[in-house]
Structures are given as structure tokens and as C-alpha cells.
Amino acid sequence: MAEIDLLARLPKTRRDIRKRHEAQTPGNIAIARQYGEGYFDGSRDVGYGGYRYDGRWIPIAEDIIRHFGLKAGDRVLDVGCAKGFLVKDLMKVCPGLEAFGLDISEYALTHCEPEVVGRLHLGSADRLPFPDRSFSAVVSINTIHNFERHDAIRAVREVERLAPGRGFIQVDAYRTAEQRELFLSWVLTARYHDYPHEWIRLFKEAGYTGDYYWTILE
Ligand SMILES: C[S@@+](CC[C@H](N)C(=O)[O-])C[C@H]1O[C@@H](n2cnc3c(N)ncnc32)[C@H](O)[C@@H]1O
Numbered sequence: 001m002a003e004i005d006l007l008a009r010l011p012k013t014r015r016d017i018r019k020r021h022e023a024q025t026p027g028n029i030a031i032a033r034q035y036g037e038g039y040f041d042g043s044r045d046v047g048y049g050g051y052r053y054d055g056r057w058i059p060i061a062e063d064i065i066r067h068f069g070l071k072a073g074d075r076v077l078d079v080g081c082a083k084g085f086l087v088k089d090l091m092k093v094c095p096g097l098e099a100f101g102l103d104i105s106e107y108a109l110t111h112c113e114p115e116v117v118g119r120l121h122l123g124s125a126d127r128l129p130f131p132d133r134s135f136s137a138v139v140s141i142n143t144i145h146n147f148e149r150h151d152a153i154r155a156v157r158e159v160e161r162l163a164p165g166r167g168f169i170q171v172d173a174y175r176t177a178e179q180r181e182l183f184l185s186w187v188l189t190a191r192y193h194d195y196p197h198e199w200i201r202l203f204k205e206a207g208y209t210g211d212y213y214w215t216i217l218e
Helices: 018-023 026-032 038-041 058-068 085-093 149-162 177-184 196-205
Strands: 075-079 099-104 120-122 137-141 166-172 211-215
Touching: 026 038, 026 211, 058 137, 058 166, 075 085, 075 149, 085 099, 137 149, 149 166, 149 196, 196 211
Parallel strands: 075 099, 075 137, 099 120, 137 166, 166 211
Antiparallel strands: none
């Protein structure tokens, strides 16, 4: 298991934390957790405020391919793939790579990029409908924190089951009390979030041997 920032080249999003904090109502949280149109393409109060392809995942796809040494013919899975931007870019960067995605959002999958039609599966990260060891690598970015701790463990086990030692999981975390406060003023969907050492404890409990990194608001 190693800590590695595979999203280092992702542009930082500008966030109006104060405005979001005011919008953190139970109603908005409930809308966000439906992962429907509101979450992806509705207002910023309930999610992304417009989730559109702009190529920003291409450098991340390059880094994932390099990190895992992926090549044409290999299979890679993105768990929590949303509209399939990363799946598309993995195949763009490495022609012949067999990239797939899985997400719980029917809205995201039915509004996916044309290049990934037929490659995205509807399902939940804690029950991946694929055989053991069936992927050369599995990534899950900003998704597994949406479970309660117990189910997050199941989801981490699923990543490990499909690609032992060849996973990459990124989740919400904070290193300081100040970062935690900031995070709590922003969060809508995450149910389990913690300090890195607690996440690492969870990974160990799950028997996870892949890599990981943190999404930290600063
Ligand atoms: C913050 S978005 C991240 C999307 C993409 N991975 C990225 O980093 O841009 C969280 C994604 O997790 C999906 N999701 C939430 N709960 C899930 C679950 N139980 N199983 C699979 N996907 C889930 C949502 O629909 C959404 O697409």
C-alpha cells in the first residue's frame, strides 16, 4: 500500500465555501445524495453545478496508465465513473486499453460521453458485478466516502478482489482540525470521512493492498 497523488495534475476547482455552507440544508443534501440531474447539472448548492467534459482528466489518465504500466488489451475499471470522463480519457491516451466504469447514477450513465456508451455499468461500489482478478487495475476517485464506514470497507474489499494490489482509491480526508472544519462546511454527500491514519486503518481492515490518496480542502 502506498500513498500517491495521482490527481496532482487535476486543476483545482474554485469553491465558495461560505455560500455552500449556507446551502447545506437537509433538503439539498437529500437531492445531492440522489446523484440525479440536480447533483450533476443543477445548481452548485446541490452538487457540481454543471458536470461537463473539458479534457481535464487527460493528464490524470496519463499518470494512471504510467503508474500501473497499463497497455493495449489490459482492462481497467473506474468505480464511481459518473459520466465516464476518465474512462474516455484512459482509452484516448492508451488506444486499445479496455476501460470500463461503474456508477450508481442512472442519470450520469444516460448522459455519458458517446465514446463510452456500452462501457459503463449501473451498480453500487460495494457489490461489483465482476469476477475476482478480472481487471489489471481498478480506480475509485471520490466515491467510497459516500458509504458509512462499514459499507466503505466492503467497497474497498471489492476493489481489492477485482485487482489485488492494483487499486487506487481517493477519498475525502483532512490533516488538521482547520481542514476538517472547512470540509464540514462544504460536504454534501460523504457519510464517512476521516484523518488519513484512520482511513489507512480502514484499508488494513479491508485487507487492501493497493494505493490511495486524499481529497483535502484547503
Ligand atoms: C464526487 S463524484 C466523483 C465522480 C468522478 N469519480 C470524479 O472524480 O469526478 C461521486 C460519484 O460517485 C457515485 N456514487 C455514489 N455512491 C455510489 C455507489 N454506492 N456506488 C457507485 N457509485 C456511487 C456518484 O453517482 C458520483 O458519480
